[in-house]
Amino acid sequence: MNAIEVNGLRKEFKAYSSRPGLSGAFRDLFTRNYKIVPAVNDINFTVKQGEMVGYIGENGAGKSTTIKMLTGILTPTSGQVMVNGMNPHKERERFVQTIGVVFGQRSQLWWDIAVQESFRLLKKVYKVSDADYNEHMDHVIKTLDIEPLLDKPVRKLSLGQRMRCELAAALIHNPPLLFLDEPTIGLDVLVKLKIREFLKEINEKYNTTILLTTHDLTDIEALCERVIMLDEGNIIYDGALRSLKEKWGEGKEISFEFLERAELARLQTLTEDLGAKWEMDEKDQIFTALTGDDDEVISQVIARTVAAYKVRDVKINEPSTEEIIRNIYEKGMMHHG
């Protein structure tokens, strides 16, 4: 069964522009200039139950708008959305019973009351029975290590503590689908790791579908096998994270530090037939060969270079996901969608 089905989904916003000057302001009173801007531009995708999907894109690419349509907060301009077999904004109150939502920048908890009071109230809001609550939440509380925080008011928690509580709060009704919008923003590494561990566990234990947006690609790498990449409201990539790397990762870089003086031209001629390109960092005297992904070529380049010069250090670098994604955006690979 598909947790999310999206067909030709579109959301347009009116962007008003004001005219300059006093007379402009006066004219704005009667007719305002606006143009229609599509924030999400006829996108299609499906997510299967139990998948963990990373939804990525630059600021303003339409991530939040999509998430808000999927959670029933915004009404789409056109297109179909089916989430958990329901139309989110049409049957909002029944629908939200089946999802959990964490917005990193917004709190679900009541600021002035103890965390457990918030949990208790949410438990009633979601009509969770005592038995279900105890069985499920005991585990969540233990895994997220928030037991000692339960009797503290939310305003006294640190960001990392609060985020863990937010996550627990989103799971009170044990929803089959979890939306996480920037859940690790501003958190330190340890908390991030703990949250990732927890998400993996939830996914395994309950087969919870997770849709995650984040700026931190290490989150995606740690959790998601599939990414959906958005640019200006269009999906420009939808597939496995690994093949994204294979497709867009432009070979490898081999950096050499030599014990003696080396010449760029000589290195270049040495490996001409292998198709390696050399670059030199003047300051540190580091020479870098850019090659394809072929292991044979890489070892050949290394062998020939080592034979020619004495070497102090060799490093083989693979471009990080972040670099790959930056590359894709810089080149604006719309046509590869």
Place this chain on the structure above:
Amino acid sequence: MFYVRMFFQYVAQYMKTRLEYRADLVVEIFSDLLFQAVNLIFILVVFAHTDFLNGWNRDEIIFIYGFFLVPYALFSAFFNIWDFNERYIVKGEMDRILTRPIHSLFQIILERMELESLFGAITGLAVMFYAGSRLGLEVNWYDPLLFIVLVIGGVLVYAGIFVMIACISFWADARTSIMPMMYNIGNYGRYPVDIYNKVIRFVLTWVLPFAFVGVYPAAFFLGRDEWYVYSFLTPFMGLAFFGLSVYIWNEGVKRYRGAGN
């Protein structure tokens, strides 16, 4: 049933929060009572100089004012939506509201309630009993029942108007200063509407029907039978206006654009 249960859950939560800040609570209750007392004295002073106003005597006007305070207190306790635009639209709190399985307007009512305002109802009742005894009004067995019905009608009228104004935020993103203006206009409902000119009377009856919060229902208890039609219209106006406002609200929620991150 679920909504009734949730209402009491939130009330309990509200009490707990209030009790956390015990000193604040005491100060607030005290200042509320003081405020109501000042209000009471103010009314008596103001009306000490007027004997008759277009056929209404001083005690009748005081009685209307007392009646008005009761629905107004209930309204202020549960419909704190004057900063709806600021708090829920601009700051994007509406996002959170919309991800929970309770009607959005009801959630906002629950979140924003201020039960201290209910003290105003006590003042209102005190004023009514004071004026009523001076007028020699008798209390019939059905009066308390009708009182409750008319008060609820008044609250719904008031709430309907303010919910509709809050709804403007769904269509226009500019901040509006209509809210404070409305509070002022609301005060006109405290006085007998026949002291105003026809246009204002029409507006206060059919457009912004604040007259149904004060003078019309109070006229029933004063035995002013020329206004009875309006008195009995109160609950219907309340249901109509509040119903309309909920409808507009639901339409507005569909247009909610969310706050950008």
